[in-house]
Amino acid sequence: MDALITDLKGKIIHQLNLEDVKPEDIDDNAPLFGSGLGLDSIDALELIVLLEKNYGLKIENPEAGKEIFSSIKSMADFIKENKDK
Amino acid sequence: MSKRVVVTGMGLVSGIGNNLEQTWDSLISSKSGIGDITWLNTRHKNNLPVSEVKLSSDELVGLAGLTSKNGYSRSSLLGTVAAREAVRNAGIKNINEYRTGIVSATSVGGMEKSEVFFADFLKDNTKGELRNIVTHDCGDTTEKIADSLGIKQYMTTISTACSSSANSIMFGARLIKHNILDRVIVGGTDSLTKFTLNGFNTLMILDKDHCRPFDDTRTGLNLGEGAGFLVLESEETAGSKEIFGEITGYANANEAFHQTASSPEGDGAYQAMKKALEVSGLSIEDIDYINVHGTGTLNNDLSEGRAMERLFNSKVPLFSSTKAFTGHTLGACGGIEAIFSFLSIKYNTIFPNLNFGTQMKELTVSPVDKLKRNVAIDHVLSNSFGFGGNNSSLILSRYRQR
Amino acid sequence: MISPNQEKVRSEEDVDFPEFIKALYQRYKIDYPKFYKMDNLCKLAFISSEILLKETGLKQKYSDEAIGIVLCNSSASIDSDCKHVESFVDKANYYPSPSIFVYTLPNIAIGEICIRNSIKGENALFVFEKFEVEFSVNYLKNLLDTGKAEACIGGWIEYSEEGFESFLFSVERKDKLEPNQAIVPFSTEEIRKLYLKN
Numbered sequence: 037m038d039a040l041i042t043d044l045k046g047k048i049i050h051q052l053n054l055e056d057v058k059p060e061d062i063d064d065n066a067p068l069f070g071s072g073l074g075l076d077s078i079d080a081l082e083l084i085v086l087l088e089k090n091y092g093l094k095i096e097n098p099e100a101g102k103e104i105f106s107s108i109k110s111m112a113d114f115i116k117e118n119k120d121k
Numbered sequence: 122m123s124k125r126v127v128v129t130g131m132g133l134v135s136g137i138g139n140n141l142e143q144t145w146d147s148l149i150s151s152k153s154g155i156g157d158i159t160w161l162n163t164r165h166k167n168n169l170p171v172s173e174v175k176l177s178s179d180e181l182v183g184l185a186g187l188t189s190k191n192g193y194s195r196s197s198l199l200g201t202v203a204a205r206e207a208v209r210n211a212g213i214k215n216i217n218e219y220r221t222g223i224v225s226a227t228s229v230g231g232m233e234k235s236e237v238f239f240a241d242f243l244k245d246n247t248k249g250e251l252r253n254i255v256t257h258d259c260g261d262t263t264e265k266i267a268d269s270l271g272i273k274q275y276m277t278t279i280s281t282a283c284s285s286s287a288n289s290i291m292f293g294a295r296l297i298k299h300n301i302l303d304r305v306i307v308g309g310t311d312s313l314t315k316f317t318l319n320g321f322n323t324l325m326i327l328d329k330d331h332c333r334p335f336d337d338t339r340t341g342l343n344l345g346e347g348a349g350f351l352v353l354e355s356e357e358t359a360g361s362k363e364i365f366g367e368i369t370g371y372a373n374a375n376e377a378f379h380q381t382a383s384s385p386e387g388d389g390a391y392q393a394m395k396k397a398l399e400v401s402g403l404s405i406e407d408i409d410y411i412n413v414h415g416t417g418t419l420n421n422d423l424s425e426g427r428a429m430e431r432l433f434n435s436k437v438p439l440f441s442s443t444k445a446f447t448g449h450t451l452g453a454c455g456g457i458e459a460i461f462s463f464l465s466i467k468y469n470t471i472f473p474n475l476n477f478g479t480q481m482k483e484l485t486v487s488p489v490d491k492l493k494r495n496v497a498i499d500h501v502l503s504n505s506f507g508f509g510g511n512n513s514s515l516i517l518s519r520y521r522q523r
Numbered sequence: 524m525i526s527p528n529q530e531k532v533r534s535e536e537d538v539d540f541p542e543f544i545k546a547l548y549q550r551y552k553i554d555y556p557k558f559y560k561m562d563n564l565c566k567l568a569f570i571s572s573e574i575l576l577k578e579t580g581l582k583q584k585y586s587d588e589a590i591g592i593v594l595c596n597s598s599a600s601i602d603s604d605c606k607h608v609e610s611f612v613d614k615a616n617y618y619p620s621p622s623i624f625v626y627t628l629p630n631i632a633i634g635e636i637c638i639r640n641s642i643k644g645e646n647a648l649f650v651f652e653k654f655e656v657e658f659s660v661n662y663l664k665n666l667l668d669t670g671k672a673e674a675c676i677g678g679w680i681e682y683s684e685e686g687f688e689s690f691l692f693s694v695e696r697k698d699k700l701e702p703n704q705a706i707v708p709f710s711t712e713e714i715r716k717l718y719l720k721n
Binding site: 052053054055056074078079081082085088089 | 545556559560618619620621622625
Binding site for chain 2: 076077078081084085098
């Protein structure tokens with residue numbers, strides 16, 4: 037799980053152009069949107085592309101994304117649960 | 122006293138008709154142009170509904186009065202067909218008889234050809250047909266239309282995304298009011314492209330079914346293609362010609378909220394509508410109908426609906442979105458929908474907001490969802506809101522001699 | 524009457540644009556993480572405007588609606604346009620990116636400046652083959668003379684594969700100037716001189 041989380045953080049930093057941010061700066065359980073990393077609606081869409089590109093997982097409905105993207109941990113959980121289905 | 126700007130001709134082509142008459146027939150029989158993709162060679166065929174013009178580019182060539190489509194992008198062909206109809210309807214025999222110009226709008230220009238070129242070029246940079254990129258620039262579309270009409274005196278291109286052709290109309294009206302030109306052909310054109318289809322799809326604002334503007338269950342828009350042009354003249358130049366209406370108000374507001382979304386309170390929309398009213402000298406009670414931007418996205422309809430309620434309080438006029446007929450024609454929608462507004466005025470008719478079922482829970486108002494005839498319509502407010510926070514509103518009125 | 528201020532943005536040898544513009548972001552200690560999401564054209568416009576606004580203090584003097592921004596360039600948003608097409612033409616590598624698509628309109632560059640500074644006045648971007656000084660000057664003069672704006676930012680922000688160029692100036696009404704404010708009279712000639720000087 038740890039390897040997945042580290043990998044995920046790296047990919048997010050790259051995909052969302054979070055140049056000032058290092059993986060150690062991101063708290064696993066902190067909210068990604070609103071406070072925390074302060075991501076916006078376009079970032080949410082980029083995360084959907086990231087899931088498909090890097091983990092082969094498709095999200096059809098952006099509303100479903102809200103739960104999945106609430107934190108790094110929830111994203112990692114989603115990936116782990118669905119990756120090899 | 123400032124010059125009055127009147128409309129003496131209109132022409133359009135869209136998914137619901139290749140000219141004014143066919144368009145009218147579709148509007149009053151609730152016949153939408155939205156369906157499967159046929160000509161665009163995209164992976165989204167059979168997946169995303171769009172409103173295509175029901176003519177191939179080869180067929181458009183004939184209607185445009187050309188002999189070959191070389192050097193003409195699909196946007197240019199659509200624009201030429203629509204602009205020629207407008208000029209014909211205005212009874213113009215000699216285009217250069219008065220100081221005449223053209224203000225055309227487009228968001229994709231010749232992209233439909235360029236993206237074909239680019240795909241080949243990316244794989245091998247000695248490949249790709251150069252004739253596919255010479256029509257790329259937005260300005261080329263305008264030049265082609267101007268050439269086919271014989272306009273030499275003045276031409277310019279406006280490209281402000283979805284508010285483009287509303288801004289063309291605004292600019293053309295101002296050129297006349299400031300006595301720079303007597304007559305301006307104004308409007309816009311956009312063809313479908315993989316560029317916009319994939320772009321909007323990645324923003325997840327496309328509906329996989331037919332769009333449902335202002336409906337609580339809406340999930341997005343359908344893209345469309347088309348062109349809509351009007352002939353604007355000063356009252357003096359128009360003389361005794363049939364006048365379809367008058368441009369009495371217009372405004373453009375800069376929202377500074379987000380690159381592609383509108384603020385949920387609808388600040389930009391509110392400012393644009395309010396300023397347009399001020400320019401017209403009319404009050405909120407004078408507006409009989411609003412042809413809303415109403416794309417069917419969660420964001421736009423909420424933003425626009427809230428702005429309307431803020432501006433009109435409890436007296437929001439009858440309104441409808443015609444985008445469930447034509448799809449969202451991007452740079453052409455301002456022109457096409459201005460024409461719909463003048464048809465509403467001429468025939469005292471409100472075209473229905475198709476596919477409407479449930480009122481939005483955030484609003485207290487619903488659109489007109491059935492064709493409504495014999496409605497007294499003197500003043501129409503037409504909205505076009507674009508990416509980049511560029512929000513435009515037009516006030517289009519019945520012409521009355523003073 | 525009006526006066527312009529002008530900022531020079533130097534280009535270093537042998538540094539590519541992303542590094543160059545990031546160095547400027549850091550040098551001027553700008554704290555605005557959204558900078559990193561912008562495309563190259565917007566980064567160029569944004570950093571140039573940050574420098575200019577810091578120097579002139581326009582935002583402190585004028586209300587949101589009183590500042591207008593009118594820019595020109597020749598390549599529109601070609602850099603992002605190409606990246607967008609590249610992201611979907613290869614069937615085997617089909618990943619269109621929403622954050623690239625939103626930059627496929629050049630006027631978004633002005634949008635970014637407006638969002639950052641809450642500027643809600645006139646904004647327009649014109650595409651010309653080269654910087655049309657007379658057109659820009661007349662347009663801005665008109666905005667100021669008719670009271671549609673009290674201060675304006677004008678100039679040329681160009682980015683493409685062939686290179687980049689940024690020239691920005693600010694213009695204010697004479698009656699709004701502060702005593703001892705360094706000024707240059709606003710005219711086509713003066714702006715052209717300033718532009719060609721660099």
